[in-house]
Amino acid sequence: MKKIRIGSGAGYSEDRLEPAIDVMKNGNIDYVIFECLAERTIALAQQAKLEDPLKGYNNWLEYRMDSILPLCAEKGFKVITNMGAANPLEAAELVKKMAIEKGLSHLRIIAVIGDDIFPSIDKYVNYEVLETGELLSSYTSTLISANAYIGAEGILKALQNEADIVITGRVADPSLALGALMYEFDWSFDDYEYLGRGTLIGHLLECGAQVTGGYFADPGYKDVPELWNVGFPIVEVDKEGEFFITKLKKSGGIVSEATVKEQILYEIHDPANYFTPDVIADFSKVEVKEFEGNSVSVTGATGKPPTGLFKTSIGYKDSFIIEGEMSYGGLGSYKRAKLAGEIVNKRITLLGMPHLEIRTDYIGVESLYKDVTGDTPTVNEVRLRIAARTEEYEDALRIGKEIESLYTNGPAGGGGYRMNIKDVIGINSIFVPSKDITIQIK
Incomplete structure (x- = not known):
């Protein structure tokens, strides 16, 4: 049965690059995802774009791509990232220019757009703000951005168009991996059980070293070896969405039942109803099994039809x-x-x-x-x-x-x-x- 390997390249906007390079060089991966956006990050990126229309992408985009591009060409893996932030088109242009300068013009770089709905924000001024219960109209004089959490659709389209590097804006974190899985295994948007499993995979990868012992570490209580050299996670998954999560042998950190369970619960308001743009994932019956050699299998995730609503982050001064x-x-x-x-x-x-x-x-x-x-x-x-x-x-x-x-x-x-x-x-x-x-x- 066909299997693919997806590595994590980042868990936040300024995450370390060295563990990502290790994964790209030695992880035998098919894909690497760089998850670099948070709610405030996208608003700050929009602010930067207001000051300079050619900016608004991740500040470390050029720094990272300097290493990513040659490895992508040499190893043949694909890159999926939301480092486009508020300006995926200009981010893609920059990466294209860098690729040409490095003699890698054959790399196909595609931007995903559509998450930025600020130009039509007036349409939503009478919508209720989730955090306060007020109408959005209460903030209209100070609004600077509006970005919807879109799902895997654009990533899937880009891969179907033979993208080597996919650069998005505000895509839901797990969708970065889910798009690759849908492309490789021909999962459809109504295969909710598979989408639930793929969402769990993306959720485990999205925060980088958190699942390999980083945020887990608490000396004397939850000891983690060689945390100074902590590595990023890698998932190996088959067409049925069965997978295990691991890391490189030479890297520090651990992948254990406990680290995986902590990451599964991270930012999950209801394990039976984890709302994403693609699916309502259900992790309530998930089973985690630890094996030797920093390898953990996770089974039992499923899913239900999505809500038909996209959460949208509204930035204001x-x-x-x-x-x-x-x-x-x-x-x-x-x-x-x-x-x-x-x-x-x-x-x-x-x-x-x-x-x-x-x-x-x-x-x-x-x-x-x-x-x-x-x-x-x-x-x-x-x-x-x-x-x-x-x-x-x-x-x-x-x-x-x-x-x-x-x-x-x-x-x-x-x-x-x-x-x-x-x-x-x-x-x-x-x-x-x-x-x-x-x-x-x-």
């Missing part, structure tokens, strides 16, 4: 966040840091500095658990951190200057001031009818 920090050391350092925090907060009130919220932390002094440990620790050093959220950049800057003025206005011994102001992009979601979305390849 929310606010500015100012973070200002100052260190205090030696005897009485915590008391001096506390006094400094009180001074800044009182100055902000005195001067009527506009802000939406403010927070004061004392890093290194049980700042995460102070409600449990009490408020009188004995320490020799502490880092004061004051963060505020403002509507205007100028207000954030004024608050930062007040923190900086602690240098000479007291208390004693402050140093190492650092200030950072960032533009905050908020994310909301709506459901959009899938029939509204037209998916194309170019």
